[in-house]
Amino acid sequence: MTDQKTSSPRQRPFARVYRSDVRAARRRLAGRIRRTPVFHTTVTGPAGQVPVTLKLEHLQHGGTFKARGSFNALLESGADTDHVVIASGGNAGIAAALAAAALGKTCTVVVPESAPHTKVAAMWSYGAEVLWHGTTYAEAYGFASELAIERSALHLHAYDLPAVVSGAGVVGLEIEEQVRGRPPVLVAVGGGGLVAGVAAALGRRQQVIGVEPQGVPTLHAALAARRPVEVGVSSIAADALGASRIGDIAFDIARRYDVGSVLVTDDAIADAREYLWREFRMVVELAGATALAAVRSGAYVPASGERPVVVLCGANTDLTTF
Numbered sequence: 040m041t042d043q044k045t046s047s048p049r050q051r052p053f054a055r056v057y058r059s060d061v062r063a064a065r066r067r068l069a070g071r072i073r074r075t076p077v078f079h080t081t082v083t084g085p086a087g088q089v090p091v092t093l094k095l096e097h098l099q100h101g102g103t104f105k106a107r108g109s110f111n112a113l114l115e116s117g118a119d120t121d122h123v124v125i126a127s128g129g130n131a132g133i134a135a136a137l138a139a140a141a142l143g144k145t146c147t148v149v150v151p152e153s154a155p156h157t158k159v160a161a162m163w164s165y166g167a168e169v170l171w172h173g174t175t176y177a178e179a180y181g182f183a184s185e186l187a188i189e190r191s192a193l194h195l196h197a198y199d200l201p202a203v204v205s206g207a208g209v210v211g212l213e214i215e216e217q218v219r220g221r222p223p224v225l226v227a228v229g230g231g232g233l234v235a236g237v238a239a240a241l242g243r244r245q246q247v248i249g250v251e252p253q254g255v256p257t258l259h260a261a262l263a264a265r266r267p268v269e270v271g272v273s274s275i276a277a278d279a280l281g282a283s284r285i286g287d288i289a290f291d292i293a294r295r296y297d298v299g300s301v302l303v304t305d306d307a308i309a310d311a312r313e314y315l316w317r318e319f320r321m322v323v324e325l326a327g328a329t330a331l332a333a334v335r336s337g338a339y340v341p342a343s344g345e346r347p348v349v350v351l352c353g354a355n356t357d358l359t360t361f
Contacts (some may be wrong), residue, residue, distance in 0.1 A: 043155050054201045054202060055271055056288055061208035061240040063110045068209060071110045071141070073099055075210075077217045079346070082314070085337040090293045090346040092218055093331075096210055097354035101161070105134035106234055106353045111206030112195055113138050120144065122192035125184035126309075129158035129278050130326075130353055131197035131358055136167035147192070149183040151175050155278050157357040176281065198232030199286030208236025211247075221245040223234045224348045225339060227329035228258045228300070229280035231289025233352060238296045248299040252276050258283040258293060259300040266290070275305045279326035279353060303329060307336035315351070316361070324356040 070087065075096045081088040100106045109131070113123060124147045125135045132148035139146035146167040150159060152174050162169050172182040189196035210233065214224060221244055224235040228249035238247040249258045252274035261267045267285045274280065285293075292298065312328035314335060315321040330349045333339035341347050 048102045049124070055291060056201050056204045056208070056235065056239045058240055058242055060201065061236065062207040063213060064107075064202070065209045065212055067114050068107060068110055068206065069119070071114070072107050072209070075099055077214070077348070080319075082318070082331065082334060084334055084340075089334055089341060091334060092222070092346055092348045094210065094214055094350045097321070097351045099328050101130075101133045101137040101244045103130040103134055103328050104210060106129045106137055107209050108200075108203030108206035108232060108279055109134040109138035109195065110141075110237075112143065112200060112202035113142055113193070115202045116193050118261055120193045122147070122190055123185050123195055124149070124187040124190065124192045125195040125197065126150075126155050126176060126180040127197050128281060130355055131195075132167065132169075133158060133161045133165070133355065135195055136162045136165035139167070140165045147186065148192075149186065151179045153278075155357060158278070158355055161355060167287040167331055177283075178232055198230030198282065199288055201288065204232050204236045204239065204288050206236070207233045208240040210350065211237035211240030215241060215244070218348055222345055222347050223248055223341075224332055225250055225301075225330040226350045227251070227280060227326050227352055228285075229255070229326065230282035231258060231293070233350070234258070234298060235286065235289035235292040236349065237350070238292045240294055246299070247296065248301055248306035248339065249293070250301050250303055250330045250339070252280060252329065253302045253304055255280055255282070256300070256302055257282050258289070258298070259302055261290050262293065274308075276325040276329055279324060280329065285356045301333045301338050303332040303336055303338050306331040311335045321351070322354060322356065322358070322361065323351050324353045327351045327353040
């Protein structure tokens with residue numbers, strides 16, 4: 040797919056994110072986002088039944104965990120911000136539009152031509168102005184940067200912004216309170232905002248493992264190279280996990296807290312999504328099923344007695360092609 044996401048040079052210095060930032064985000068988000076439930080169950084793996092805890096984040100407002108980061112960024116920006124601009128191929132744009140509408144602000148989303156119509160329609164439903172520019176996320180991002188300056192608007196980054204990462208990290212604080220013990224947490228990785236936030240929240244209390252499509256191994260490649268690097272983008276989940284480079288904040292957190300990386304095939308991702316519908320009547324998008332694909336395919340094998348937490352991060356799929 041062509042919706043490659045890449046970070047453009049930031050207009051602000053690099054900032055580290057810590058547990059204290061995530062805790063501040065939780066206070067800021069009180070009453071704004073859903074505390075999504077967990078579901079203790081078993082799923083079928085290559086060697087039989089595997090106990091897991093599913094974190095049902097696909098039930099979040101807007102059908103995406105990204106609502107947390109968008110709300111946190113807009114609330115942190117204060118009352119002076121009345122317009123937000125973001126480049127997005129899908130869920131980040133939905134989340135920004137939702138948060139802006141709830142807070143009485145206007146929102147412009149710049150999308151590449153490859154953006155799924157279902158996700159664009161969701162942006163419209165929250166009142167966002169949607170502008171198409173370019174064939175890749177990188178081109179859309181460049182235009183959004185210029186537009187934000189022109190309109191004196193707040194420019195949100197889809198995943199590499201401290202407030203966005205901190206907001207997403209509240210998922211980790213909820214897991215810590217909802218699940219006994221300290222089992223590993225499996226999280227899908229695109230640009231790394233969610234895995235970074237969860238790892239910042241949990242620190243070394245729990246192991247956090249990123250799960251990536253083999254065709255978009257941003258975290259895996261960065262850990263191997265010891266720095267963020269550009270990767271090719273070729274996956275059925277690329278509309279949501281289509282970053283071509285891990286975010287700087289995410290890489291910093293991954294190195295600090297030894298976040299691991301597991302790769303899964305597109306077939307495994309498609310199978311995991313179909314399995315969630317067949318067994319539990321849960322509808323998630325392909326990115327939302329990616330973390331479960333690691334367990335279903337055997338790419339991640341839990342230790343004896345271990346019940347990993349699997350984050351289902353998004354539900355914005357086109358039902359006509361499900």
